Amino acid sequence: MTALLAVERVSKRFRGLLAVDAVSFAVAPGDILAVIGPNGAGKTTLFNMIAGVFAPDDGEIAFDGERIDGLAPDAICRRGIGRTFQIVRPFPGLTVEDNVLIGALLRRPDVESARRHAQALLERLDLIDKRAVPASALTLPDRKRLEVARALATEPKLLLLDEVMAGLRPTETDRMVGILSALNRDNGLTIVLIEHVMRAVMALAHRVLVLHHGAAIAEGAPAAVVREPAVIESYLGAEALG
Amino acid sequence: MIALWRGIDRRSQAVLALALAALVAAPLVADRYLLSVLTLIFYFAYVGQAWNLMMGLAGQLSLGHALYVGLGAYASALLWFYFGIGPWLGVFAAISIAMAAGAVVGWLGFRFGVEGVYFALLTIAAAEFTRIAFDHLDFAGGSGGLFLLYEERRLGEWWNLRGGQMLFYYLALALACGSIALAACLARSRLGFHWLAVREDEAAARALGIDVFRAKMSAVLVSSAMTAVGGVFYAFYYNNLFPAQIFDISRSIELMLAPIVGGLGTIFGPVVGAFILTPLGEALIALTAKLGIDIPGVKAVFYGLTLIAIIYFRPSGVWPWLARAIGITGRKP
Amino acid sequence: MRRLARSAVEGQTGQVRRTAMMWSIYLNVVVQGVLTGLVYGLMALGLSVIFGVVRVVNFAHGEFAVVAMYAAFLLFKTLELDPLVTMLPIAAAFFVLGFALQATVINAFIGRPEHDQFILLVGIGIVIVNGLLMIFGPDAQPANLSYGFDSFPIGTLMIDKVRVYSALAAVAIATALFGFFRYTETGTAIRACADNLTGAAVVGLDVKRLYAITFGIGLACVGTAGALMVMIADAAPALAPAFTLLSFIIVIVGGLGSMTGALIGGVLIGVSEALAGFMIEPSMKSMFSFALLIAVLVLRPRGLLGRRA
Numbered sequence: 001m002t003a004l005l006a007v008e009r010v011s012k013r014f015r016g017l018l019a020v021d022a023v024s025f026a027v028a029p030g031d032i033l034a035v036i037g038p039n040g041a042g043k044t045t046l047f048n049m050i051a052g053v054f055a056p057d058d059g060e061i062a063f064d065g066e067r068i069d070g071l072a073p074d075a076i077c078r079r080g081i082g083r084t085f086q087i088v089r090p091f092p093g094l095t096v097e098d099n100v101l102i103g104a105l106l107r108r109p110d111v112e113s114a115r116r117h118a119q120a121l122l123e124r125l126d127l128i129d130k131r132a133v134p135a136s137a138l139t140l141p142d143r144k145r146l147e148v149a150r151a152l153a154t155e156p157k158l159l160l161l162d163e164v165m166a167g168l169r170p171t172e173t174d175r176m177v178g179i180l181s182a183l184n185r186d187n188g189l190t191i192v193l194i195e196h197v198m199r200a201v202m203a204l205a206h207r208v209l210v211l212h213h214g215a216a217i218a219e220g221a222p223a224a225v226v227r228e229p230a231v232i233e234s235y236l237g238a239e240a241l242g
Numbered sequence: 243m244i245a246l247w248r249g250i251d252r253r254s255q256a257v258l259a260l261a262l263a264a265l266v267a268a269p270l271v272a273d274r275y276l277l278s279v280l281t282l283i284f285y286f287a288y289v290g291q292a293w294n295l296m297m298g299l300a301g302q303l304s305l306g307h308a309l310y311v312g313l314g315a316y317a318s319a320l321l322w323f324y325f326g327i328g329p330w331l332g333v334f335a336a337i338s339i340a341m342a343a344g345a346v347v348g349w350l351g352f353r354f355g356v357e358g359v360y361f362a363l364l365t366i367a368a369a370e371f372t373r374i375a376f377d378h379l380d381f382a383g384g385s386g387g388l389f390l391l392y393e394e395r396r397l398g399e400w401w402n403l404r405g406g407q408m409l410f411y412y413l414a415l416a417l418a419c420g421s422i423a424l425a426a427c428l429a430r431s432r433l434g435f436h437w438l439a440v441r442e443d444e445a446a447a448r449a450l451g452i453d454v455f456r457a458k459m460s461a462v463l464v465s466s467a468m469t470a471v472g473g474v475f476y477a478f479y480y481n482n483l484f485p486a487q488i489f490d491i492s493r494s495i496e497l498m499l500a501p502i503v504g505g506l507g508t509i510f511g512p513v514v515g516a517f518i519l520t521p522l523g524e525a526l527i528a529l530t531a532k533l534g535i536d537i538p539g540v541k542a543v544f545y546g547l548t549l550i551a552i553i554y555f556r557p558s559g560v561w562p563w564l565a566r567a568i569g570i571t572g573r574k575p
Numbered sequence: 576m577r578r579l580a581r582s583a584v585e586g587q588t589g590q591v592r593r594t595a596m597m598w599s600i601y602l603n604v605v606v607q608g609v610l611t612g613l614v615y616g617l618m619a620l621g622l623s624v625i626f627g628v629v630r631v632v633n634f635a636h637g638e639f640a641v642v643a644m645y646a647a648f649l650l651f652k653t654l655e656l657d658p659l660v661t662m663l664p665i666a667a668a669f670f671v672l673g674f675a676l677q678a679t680v681i682n683a684f685i686g687r688p689e690h691d692q693f694i695l696l697v698g699i700g701i702v703i704v705n706g707l708l709m710i711f712g713p714d715a716q717p718a719n720l721s722y723g724f725d726s727f728p729i730g731t732l733m734i735d736k737v738r739v740y741s742a743l744a745a746v747a748i749a750t751a752l753f754g755f756f757r758y759t760e761t762g763t764a765i766r767a768c769a770d771n772l773t774g775a776a777v778v779g780l781d782v783k784r785l786y787a788i789t790f791g792i793g794l795a796c797v798g799t800a801g802a803l804m805v806m807i808a809d810a811a812p813a814l815a816p817a818f819t820l821l822s823f824i825i826v827i828v829g830g831l832g833s834m835t836g837a838l839i840g841g842v843l844i845g846v847s848e849a850l851a852g853f854m855i856e857p858s859m860k861s862m863f864s865f866a867l868l869i870a871v872l873v874l875r876p877r878g879l880l881g882r883r884a
Binding site: 089 | 430436438441442443447451
Binding site: 297303305350351354356358359360362363364366367368370371374375377378385491492495498502537538539540542543545546547549550553554557 | 632680683687689690691693694695697698699700701702704705706708709712713812816820823827856858859861862865866868869872873874
């Protein structure tokens, strides 16, 4: 099966520091890949290269068969990749509904249909009651769901989630996992997520990629990867977090 | 437009209709002085709205908007002065030239990542540069100014904007109303939402597929075009143009006052702000004249203090508060 | 024949003499520009300190300078005190003013959107400049110093004494400031705030107080520069916006946050304005500065642009 996202030997250097070191992986349509690793392992940098925030120094990134490395973030979004930010970036002065509506404007022909689409997503993400609330007034879990809803509004084929579970309580984590699995199962949404919360990783991911010091040190099914000695040593510690 | 009207609640519709009717009927009862004050209010509501679109909606701070007023004014005035081309045609030249200037400023700023205060300084530099340039353009009158003759025989030629106070009153009223309608349309449009996204968070906007450069450029272009029309009005209303006056930074600041006081980013902000500031300013001048004091600068000090007060105590402006007070749910920016 | 030859030689010598004269005229202009530029530089230094540390965009910078000009002018007119003397009490007064302003009004605006801050300072600027207009009227007021028209003859150059003294004073103050920022504890603490605000707070520095001190220092610079400026220019409200813009141009051209940059930028602008005014036309001299500003804003390297505006 042709990969939806193919990352090939991608590297990034910041003034002498090698943040990402020849990382390669592929994601098939409908897959959920989790990227894990200690802080500073290069995960967000990798995401930023896929999302177009900066171009890789070496290597190639292909999406849906076409090269996307070096494209601007808005061009990448138009190709079908949506992303969330590690530190959420809602439009603070706008309502929840308008936030998502702006995302929906990408594919919808007019404001009205975009608004309807936004409302449907808010229903799905359990935010419909708060749709007239200014985004700046939301709690963190709500902001995270808003961020996901807004990215989803652009109708992406691939969704990049950057630590979307961080700061959520276990119940909220489970809720988010439920929403994401449903989207993957019912809509065929392909997901690549950076996560530290192992609870979510084990529940969601079909495959796991482990980064350490910018390099990929393990890849495979979650259960297998978390038992690899190299992974345990570098990241998980003596006991795997449940 | 009909959809716009239908989208407001009954109460707001009533208020708007009443206000408009009163203003249309005003010349029947008001004296010349009052009409001239109202004309000034409409003028500031109009150019204020033009500035408001760029700053309030798209978040791009221009402190050199007088550039577009001046270019619009001079373009149309020169066409009339040398070729007898009336303002209804001249306005197209005015708009084109102002948009070209806006495009240059926008391109320099947005293409090269000049943001925030740096962009504001860029706009100031552009306006100042042009001001000094016009001081030395002899064909435009240089620093001595350009004068459009008052010709008795031409009175009544409304197409050449040669007429009395009433002509300019209704024209200004039409411009002000038009600017409100335009702002309302834009605020609900795809472009308007793109502007809001860019204003709130550029990186997040990009991640949603918005071409930020294009959004910002369109904001400058729309704003400069609109402002230029105000310049045409100015030229034919006052009939004299001096670079030191029309391009001056105090002009740029002056046209910002109404939208800021009224409510940045709101649709009625500029008109509310104009209705507050202009009459008060004029009243202040009338008062000092009556007291026999003729000190230049009084009005400006008053404006400065108002600005400080508003930005300190009610930064979102008077209109949002007023709207709540009189129960208009009305429009969201 | 001989007469022809002699007049040819004379013509040539005349030309050489004329060229030498042209060169010395130009040199004169440049030197005057450098000296004036040093005073501009001191003014810009104040802005650099305020903008670079407290990150406040002081759009009322020129207005404060003109207030200082009037203060020095009044003290000279009533008490016959030379601005070189009064610049110190004026600086002190402005320090207090700056400290108070920052601690009360401006501090409230630190967290707020950028444009709120600009607008506040624009408002303050409007009130100041028009207040001055109301009190003093629009006409320029000169401080007629006794040595106001004297010059130092150095070779072929005639350098105005007022420019030399004011420039020396500016350099002296700037040097004192360098010393303060580099060698004192408060100065180092302030530089820490500029570098890394969160870190500074974490280490226990009283950021609010340091900001107030910095603003005070910034305004003290402006006050001093204004007092010195009245030696070389007449006090007039119309100068205020020009000074504000000039300060911004200098700070941006010289490099934000760099004190040496402010001085160098000042000299650069002083010289270019002097030359432009001399070679093209006095009224066009600012055009060059504005064009320079636009060029620097657009072309300056990514690194400098990274600073919060």
